[in-house]
Amino acid sequence: MSSTPVVRPSYAAVLRIPHARRTFGAALLGRLSYGVAPLSVMLAVTRSSGSYAVAGVVMALFSGASVFLSPARAALIDRYGPRRALVPMVGAHTSLLALLAALVWRPGAVTPLVLGAVAVAAGAGTPPLGPTMRAVWGRLAPERALLQRAYSLDAVAEELLFVSGPLLVGVLVGFAPPAAGVLAGAALMVLGTAGFVSSPAVRDVPPARREKERGTGGRRVLSGIRRPVIAAAGVGLALGVVDLLVVAFAEGHGPGSGGAAWVLAALSAGSAVGGLVNGAVAWKASTGVRLSAQAAGLGLALCGAGLAQGLGTLAVAVAAVGLFVSPLITTAYLVADETAAPEARVRAGAWVNTAVNAGGTAGAAAAGVLVGRLPAGVCFALTGAAMVLTAAAVVRRERGTGSPVPLV
Template identity: 80%
Template sequence: MSASYARVLRIPHARRTFAAALTGRLSYGIVPLSVMLAVTRASGSYAVAGVVMALFSGTSVFLSPVRASLIDRHGPRRALVPMAGAYVALLGLLTVTVWRPGAASPLVLGAVTAAAGACTPPLGPTMRAVWGRLAPERALLQRAYSLDGVAEELLFVFGPLLVGVVVGVAPPAVGIIVGAALMAAGTAAFVSSPAVRDVRPGDTGAASRGKGRRRVLRGVRRPVIAAAGVGLALGVADLLVVAFAEGHGHGDDSVAWVLAALSAGSAVGGLVNGAVAWRSSAGVRLPLLAAGLGLALLGAGLAPGLGTLAALMAVAGLFVAPAITTAYLIADESAAPEVRVQAGAWVNTAVNAGATAGAAVAGVLVGPLSTGWSFATAGAVTLLAAAAAARGATHHGGAPADVGDGGAVAADRRQSSSPSRSS
């Protein structure tokens, strides 16, 4: 396993490019919590903070495919630099507005955060597209995507921990500054890497763009459905674990351990998935992985205590990173070369949108239903998403998405000039 991942990191320019992208993507684990804490402190209202965060996450998530299309059309250097510049500048403006309590109206706070979210640089989808250029062998690309997914999972663990350290010695607005600085440094290092400097904008002819849009929409339908199901499961699980712990007389520290088990399971599953030379195609594996997650949630509905729930959440996590990684593989393989970043962005958007919807659904379910039935309902919905993805695989069995992972990426994909949580 270590040799396989070591081979990924031995690819020329891979370590430098990946480290730069992760530096910038760490901002995504720091900025949202910092903004929420800073806005709450500045406005004195949880309601205002909730609306502001909804605007920030909404524009960041749902405009991700639009930003990705700019990367595809103009290339990462020409598109990422102005995006990152606007993002950092708007975060700086937000820092000024929240530095003193009551200094800015809720309308101003909402407008600035919404604009900042709209400019969020899509470093995650761009890095995954660059992986497609750096690792033309399908098996090697699978390992690269798995490594990327596990690293991303860790970013969303360490980011909030870093915010906790910052707010212990400084105002929450300092966390926004730290996140902005990481984005500026990471993006600058990323676009200066030879692996990114060599990328040129794709063919921007009208006919090519129209064909690319049709292909990306057709090719990502199945992975987007499955990714949305996984995201919904994650969004539901977060809130239901809190409700389960409270219902069984446990404190917030117990919630952290259960959610940590979910993340640990996801990391282990991602590493194992990338190390195995699968004989079945990604199109066949994707619905099975989503179904495994759904069954684990059904089992969580029967958990008698917190220890059993933590174990079942760890089992559920085993399917999370592999499912998302496989969805990215299918999207990358199905899309035209000139829309590869968009393809990954659609999967990314589906995961985040599903998580947002899952949190809302969990809030509705927890009232009239017990946590057991709520877990069972979430598991059933995830199984439906898996069935929809499997149905798509049956109807499009000859599509590029069903090419086996052991096969080589097509020559036009290797020569492409175009380059997750909202990273």
């Protein structure tokens, strides 16, 4: 009697998939640029212009163009395939980063208007390596349990990149001008993308069939991603608020103590642990149910953080908040992947990613209005209430029953 070997869905099994380590490692190297280039741009423009206001505007233009044009760039990946779309995209993006580095190398060399224009162009071409890698994971790990672990590993690794990127910049500017960090970000993107597109796993990805040949439109192939996008925007909003609230809380409990850094580190640590645990568990509930449950859990944890009386208790409470962050984002990507058409996988992931970033921007703005007007505990509670409402928004009740079901 013959039997088919069963692959145990574990993190080790994910990395044993043919070409997975090479493809994932190259994508991470390129994505490290996301943590290096933006901070380097801000530091370099500050040094060149001598103005924090100019640096803030240039940074907003760079980040805004990068975030909000991500779905459009992802559409090019879906339509033409990763190799045909990423190579020219990376060439344009890194060339503009190099130009920006040259412009800010000497203080006062160019006007803020020129810096802003180049920053917008550079940000507009930022390659969507994250959404593309997640689409490739869908091909490498078609079994859902294995894909869940792949996405969890991807989410945790990406979070670590955004922590290590600024640390790398901090080391670099200790012996080189900040503009060198911009060049380092460009180099990371070139090297990572070159390794990524040369991987057999990426070379085999065909361009999608044109939507008009399928008799469908953009709305059709992306139908069903409303729920994960709403959930992602909610978690982004929460993170944007929490970052500023933690800084304000720490300042109120000992200015200059550096307590905010430790509390935010606890948030990242909690998110990493939550992501790894979420990926390791063989969930029986559907991804739609988990999406709403994790959003509700995040909301309740935020309300609990509002009860903290000191930095120590806040760090513990924020670590508990983090336990839901990476799992919620991972589940949002899974739901988007399940509900979008195969030829729109990169776009679906890009919309989730854009929602997280857009939510973060809105959250930071909301926190700026609330902090100073309301106690920190009330701000945490309001943010938690917003997440509970988000949880309610991503489920509906099945007709004829009282049980909530996912909107798939």
